[in-house]
Amino acid sequence: MNKHELYLEEFLPYQLSYLTNLVSQDLANLYTERFGIAHTEWRVMAVLGITSGVSAAYVAEKTAMDKVAVSRAINGMIKRGLIDRKFAHDDKRRSELALSETGRKKYQKIVPLVQEYEKTLLKQLDENETQALSTVLSKLTEFIRPR
Secondary structure: OOOOOOOOOOOHHHHHHHHHHHHHHHHHHHHHHHHHHHHHHHHHHHHHHOOEEEEHHHHHHHHHHOOHHHHHHHHHHHHHOEEEEOOOOOOOOEEEEEOOHHHHHHHHHHHHHHHHHHHHHHOOHHHHHHHHHHHHHHHHHHOOOOO
16 A cells, blocks of 8 residues: 555544444434434433533533534424423523433433443453453543543
């Protein structure tokens, strides 16, 4: 291979993106049809499932998703009664988001499904590979994460 050729299958950013897309699509099969939750909505729901009273900007940061995509997902989820939004006392421009009762019930039904998916996926690796994967992902994330 010369320096002007790119083999996608050997290019790490492509490999990571491709795997992420495959996993996201496969995982979405667990909750999209059954619960009517899109993968962007699941990411929002996953953040709000463990942290309430946060802003859309916080959700975007935690999911590394585009702010427009996060906003679109949040607005759709508010309309469907999955998220409650109230405005901060100190700054009426900043909204605080939380799962509604309906959203929390869906979240609690989806979590065991995605945890089982993760377990099945990780069974493809032995213990050393699982630890190595965790280490590599942490190192690469720390290197790329905005400072």
